[in-house]
Amino acid sequence: MKSLLELPEIESFKRRLQSLASLDAIVCPDWEFRYFSYDSNWAQGEEMGSIRNGSGDEVFALFSIHGCFIKEYCRAKSIMSNAYETVPVEFLEATNETAFSPDRVTNCYWKTKASDRWSMSESIETSDSNLGELLSLVDGDAETYLIFAKDYFDKTLPLGAVSQVLKFGNLTTPILDSLEFDGQFHDLSTELEQIGYPTAFD
Known part of the structure; x- marks a missing residue:
């Protein structure tokens, strides 16, 4: 997923983030x-999803009754001083949310529930419809997560199990076993409840 046009509908994007957060919780019990x-x-x-690479790059996605607002920061890009100028009034509160580091922004994206497309900030100098590297991971493709998990966690995961989790179906004990979860089951159950991922453990 490289361009704005590839961002899915709000509910699909939300479920992808929930699924990826659940996979990370299974593969890496240490939240930090x-x-x-x-x-x-x-x-x-309101619900909130985030992506952080540990090197400063970050994405925050806020889901509300109005739709979805995404704030992106990439160290390799220049701060966009006018990033919030065209953000709809429905999302203005999110542009001042301290937890989202609002001053550190290189682009933002949004889609109201009444809109039929995603929109993004446009720099005075350039108009770039390409998504950042972190958002490109949210493409819903199991192969993308397999490559990510190998590179970042040094873990080789089974394609079938990852695919099942990304379908946002009930997470079962066999799926958990195939992903070789080695953390505390109670802690994981609590986290999955916070994430909002459905489970059907034995």
């Missing part, structure tokens, strides 16, 4: 070393 996280109870009527 994960890329993906998700809080289905971020605030009343």
